[in-house]
Amino acid sequence: MSKQASKKDQQEVKGFLKGVERVGNALPHPAMIFVILSIVVVFVSAIVAKYGKPVTYFDAKAGEEVTAGAVSLLNAEGLRYMFNSATTNFTGFAPLGTVLVAMLGVGVAEWSGLINVSLKKLLIGANPKLLTATVVFAGIMSNIASDAGYVVVIPLGAMVFAAAGRHPIAGLAAAFAGVSGGFSANLIFGTTDPLLGGITNEALRSAGIDYQVNLATANWFFMIASTFLLVILGTIITERVVEKNLGTYTGSYVPDTDPVTEEENKGLRKAGIALLIYVVIMGLLMFTPNALFKSLNAKGELTLEEFMHGGLMPLILLLFLIPGLVYGKATGKIKDNKDLVTAMTKAMESMGGYLVLAFFASQFVSYFNYTKLGTILSVNGAKFLESVGFTGLPLILAFILISAFLNLFMGSASAKWAIMAPIFVPMMVKLGLSPELTQVAxxxxDSSTNIITPLMSYFAMIVVFAQKYDEDSGLGTLISTMLPYSITFLIGWSGLMILWYFLGLPLGPGAGIFM
Structure with missing residues (x-):
């Protein structure tokens, strides 16, 4: 391909993304978009409830066959639900507590100057060529800590890029691509693996198939390879597409470029010691044989499962608060408890826009779940693919595409898999394809389109993060920025699957491609 043709293609891509951004940002404020979408769901639910047919499917989570029909919001019961649940929809919105609790600690570290000085130290002598790859990799690896990457790595990605003189939204995008687009990739198995593996095994049991996947390691080898692939793809897209499309940063955010002083170095040393002591204490509380943070699971085993769901955010709060407080004390920024509270208050003030957005986003997500529209779409989509008659690799690739499409309308990975696994896992087994292959497909x-769907729980929060660096940013900006990652991850990851399929490589220990 000639350089002229390549340049023309680049201009067309940039023009397309700018068009997506213009259309998206021409829409009302993101909060009002969620209001409009909620109204649409109300009327669509009434139409589907009246004229649509219920769907029947085996729910692998419930362990039984379930019939679901659309539930109308445009009747007395629906109206009562909308009013009665409005407050609990908001207070129970998954990202809300997570973000606010973590931000108390992050706010102290940021207000005291610890984050800014740490980033400066990090960038001194660092190889700028590895910065993007490091941010994407950190995002992918953060999935070990469940949702922590959303509230820690994504804003840090923007800060790191800004401190390096690069566009902060490009850093935010690179981190977001790693955290959410690479949600299923990692070098170490995390909480998602046993969750999906358990649903897969329930689907096998319900179909009378005498086979069980390993809960933690069913897809481990493939996920390790995926980590390196996504880091490479994420780096290329960030540097060759996203940053070029964003252009030169002209926003009001100006990073501190002053050299690190001796007093700041002294504060960093003390903060580092405090952080080390904290990590050691938490390690003893979590990982010793009878650690206090372990609790009995349903099988009577001592695990960290309960702690990872409830205790992780307070852990992260203290992870930032303790070194932030020590650093502030050492540099004189935090003199007493009033300064500490001021730091936390400033952090909460910055979340005002997010709280407004979260209220309306929570209503939309709740309405969508209540009406069963996502479930109906998933079941019908799965049955359509089953009826197409594909086999082998074409079936796997079609399954990847429909999973990506359905993810735009139903955010929960486990909820979708509970619906789809009982249909596809036994079907694939009959065709000689392993349950591990179906699960990894x-x-x-599911992961590739996380970063372009407003139904993803943290999407509204990422919009607010972007607006810190560009007040004009909206849903259109974020979707147009993330679209190249989504398309590239979907194509590249599917390509890796094709290679894996033809080479017949194991997906994990004892987990082959074929039965």
Whole structure:
């Protein structure tokens, strides 16, 4: 391909993304978009409830066959639900507590100057060529800590890029691509693996198939390879597409470029010691044989499962608060408890816009779940693919695509898999394809479109993060920025799957491609 043709293609891509951004940002404020979408769901639910047919499917989570029909919001019961649940929809919105609790600690570290000085130290002598790859990799690896990457790595990605003189939204995008687009990739198995593996095994049991996947390691080898692939793809897209499309940063955010002083170095040393002591204490509380943070699971085993769901955010709060407080004390920024509270208050003040957005986003997500529209779409989509008659690799690729499409309308990975696994896992087994292969194909499609769907729980929060650096940013900006990652991850990841399929490589220990 000639350089002229390549340049023309680049201009067309940039023009397309700018068009997506213009259309998206021409829409009302993101909060009002969620209001409009909620109204649409109300009327669509009434139409589907009246004229649509219920769907019947086996729910692998419930362990039984379930019939679901659309539930109308445009009747007395629906109206009562909308009013009665409005407050609990908001207070129970998954990202809300997570973000606010973590931000108390992050706010102290940021207000005291610890984050800014740490980033400066990090960038001194660092190889700028590895910065993007490091941010994407950190995002992918953060999935070990469940949702922590959303509230820690994504804003840090923007800060790191800004401190390096690069566009902060490009850093935010690179981190977001790693955290959410690479949700199923990692070098170490995390909480998602046993969750999906358990649903897969329940689907096998319900179909009378005498086979069980390993809960933690069913897809481990493939996920390790996926980590390196996504880091490479994420780096290329960030540097060759996203940053070029964003252009030169002209926003009001100006990073501190003054050299690190001796007093700041002294504060960093003390903060580092405090952080080390904290990590050691938490390690003893979590990982010793009878650690206090372990609790009995349903099988009577001592695990960290309960702690990872409830205790992780307070852990992260203290992870930032303790070194932030020590650093502030050492540099004189934090003199007493009033300064400490001021730091936390400033952090909460910055979240005002997010709280407004979260209220309306929570209503939309709640309405969508209540009406069962996502479930109906998932079941019908799965049955359509089953009826197409594909086999082998074409079936796997079609399954990846439909998983990616359905993810735009139903955010929960486990909820979708509970619906789709009982249909596709036994079907694939009959065609000689392993349950591990079906599960990994689902994970590719589900992860790739996380970063472009407003139904993803943290999407509204990422919009607010972007607006810190560009007040004009909206849904259109974020979707147009993330679209190249989504398309590239979907194509590249599927390509890796094709290679894996033809080479017959194991997906994990004892987990082959074929039965």
């Amino acid at each position: 689902y994970r590719i499609g």
